[in-house]
Amino acid sequence: MTIKIYNTLTRKKETFETLEPGKVRLYVCGPTVYSNAHVGHAMSAMVFDIIRRYLEYRGYEVRYLLNFTDVDDKIIARAKQSNQDPFELAETYIHEYEQNLADLNIKPATFNPRATQEISQIIAMISGLIEKGYAYPIDGDVYFRVEKDKDYGRLSGRKLDDMQAGSRIAVDDRKEDPMDFALWKAARPGEPQWESPWGAGRPGWHIECSAMNLHHHGEQIDIHGGGNDLIFPHHENEIAQTESLTGKPFARYWVHNGMLQLHGEKMSKSTGNLITIEEFLTKYSGDTLRYTVLNSSYRSPLTFTEEVLQQSQKALERLQSAFKPASPTAGGVSPADLETLEKQTGATFDHFIASMDDDFNSAGALGGMFDLVRVINQTRSLGATQTQLEPAQRKLRELTDVLGLELLATSSTSNADPFIQLLIDLRNQMRADKQWAYSDMIRDKIKDIGVILEDSKDGTTWHWG
RNA sequence: GGCGACGUGGCCAAGUUGGCAAGGCAAGGGUCUGCAAAACCCUCAUCACGAGUUCGAGUCUCGUCGUCGCCUCCA
Structure with a gap:
């Protein structure tokens, strides 16, 4: 028996073969930590938790990296707004996210790399790309030269000519091509920055994932995952950066989960159409979400009502x-x-x-x-x-x-147990005397406290409801 | 405008290489039970629409309608 995985790159199900027998190098794009994680993030994390658990069950040793993008425009903006240190802000949300995952019975990744801890690798990568002619600096920024990458667009299935660059955002005319994207951004006053050959600055959005993979997994990995909203431009750009530098195929299988649909639309941070994980867990269990995720294909949009x-x-x-x-x-x-x-x-x-x-x-x-x-x-x-x-x-x-379903026993031991048992015994005495009104009253009242009684021939059982 | 995914019973949803449509929820009937609950048994679809390929299509091709995602930050 072999495992088949749908590969976004080929748009086909393919037989799963790892680079190294019995070992899986798995990388999943985690969140940009500038606010509370929502149920859509939870869904994605859960999908890959399930995949990871299954691969392990099938005997693979899975090395699972889940990253945190902890420096970017939004974090900086948010920090400014609330007069906070951007690093502290990111740290806060990373902790919260890890707690969220634990609450949802999602196994911790083998390692959680962070953008800010990969700066030297990022700089090395960018330097390599410049040397090879795949990138160019301008005024302290560094851009990737998409024109030079003849494969560009192959993951998302688009051609440079088809894309309406600048249709929704002003084109920076210093760039050689409108589709060129930033690898490095020149520092602005008061923002997090690191020294680099191009002056002080910070990494662009996509480069950190390439650098982390290269650093912690190597030039090639087995599975690269994330939400399908990351296919373009994020994953497309990761491929461009990594493969242009190494000259080798980056990830063998690109796996993308569908979007969680709230009110008929994608749950999304930027539009505010969301329910945070914390909020969700005040009403439902992690199992409830997990079951909902399990009950449909991970690649399809998830009906969330x-x-x-x-x-x-x-x-x-x-x-x-x-x-x-x-x-x-x-x-x-x-x-x-x-x-x-x-x-x-x-x-x-x-x-x-x-x-x-x-x-x-x-x-x-x-x-x-x-x-x-x-x-x-x-x-x-x-x-x-x-x-x-x-x-x-x-x-x-x-x-x-x-x-990954917990199915926690609905009956748990607590020091209320003897009292509940006492009530059951009393009630069964009443039932023996056919005092139905009183015995029913006990059943009703105890239900209000959360204890469900079930009578059968063999006696009465109870569980927390 | 470009690229992609999808449209299965009241709701969610699965469906290997085309061969008489899983499962869950809800609903109706029944068994059990003092009643209730639970459990068990039974009932409940021709797969958006139209055309085509085929002995045979939910499953392939074309068209129509509709929904969603990406092309900007996004899991």
Whole structure:
């Protein structure tokens, strides 16, 4: 079995082969840290978390770099506005972002490079590009010469001639070509700056990712990821810079996630059409977002509405239902029934691998998992013992772990437990005496506190609701 | 204007090389239960529209309509 990945560069699904057997060099463009991260960032981080987890599950050693762009126009502008030091501002949002990711059960990257920590590498790269004739300095700025790069536009599928440079932003007429982009920006007074052969200044937007990759991964990497809004110009320019310098293909697979749609439009920092991760988590769990992400293709736009989130919550509860233990008094189930369960466990596993191997088709994988949920619940209903249920439940848990779903047990131990149990015992005494009004009242009132009671032949169970 | 993606039941959504349309939510009916909840069983689509290729198309080709993304900072 082989993994297939959709490659933006070729617009086809391709068989996944790594540069080095068993090892994956993965780089994902993280946020520019000038404000609170929103759910769109979370989606992207989650998509690559899922990809990373799956590759690891399939036996790869994944070296995962997620960068922070911690110096740029917006950070500087924002810092000025609030009379803050730009580095401190960036630092604050980096910490917040890392906390957000942790709250969403996103595994930390192997390493988080930052633009400001790569300045010497950036300067070295730019010098190399100038030497090779791919870049030129003007008044302390340095620009990349797109004309010299004959492949330019190959990732985004556009030609220089087709692009309406300056259609929305004034063209700087000092540049040789309107599409030339800044590698280095001359310092303005009061702004962060570093010394360079072209005078004091700071890096342009795209160069830091090229430099970080070169520095921490090497000249070539396996997977380069990010939102599909980065395809042009960001990733296009990364390719131009890196390949012009090294003369080698940069990333083998370019993987892009679709945009999260809020109110029918892309969630976006600049337009203010957003919900921050923090806000989101006051209402929903990280699992709810993760399920929503998993339930559709990572490459498609993600429908993000209250209704969809509620549906995800319900679906998670159903997934969770498979993990309910067998009744302690269960008498066991026939070998035939057990075989049905075993077969479904195997089928679900095979389906999971086949789906995920196919460009990380998590929605398909989930579909198969629900088939197992049903059979587990069926088998339990038929009277299976916990020992009989256990292997199937364990396999299902293994798969939900791969997807990064936490499925926290709805019942958690707390020091309220003895009191809840006391109420249940009292209520069951009342039920034995057919005092329905009082027993129902207890059930209603305790529900208001968040405890759900469920009666069955074998007794009463409860969980936090 | 250029480039690209997409349009599957009330909602979300999957769909390998074309061969009688996964799954979840919601809804209706039933089993169980004092009731409720949970669980289980049953029911619920011809795939935007039109034309074409084919023995056969959601799956290929062309056209129409619609939605979204990029071409400016953006995950």
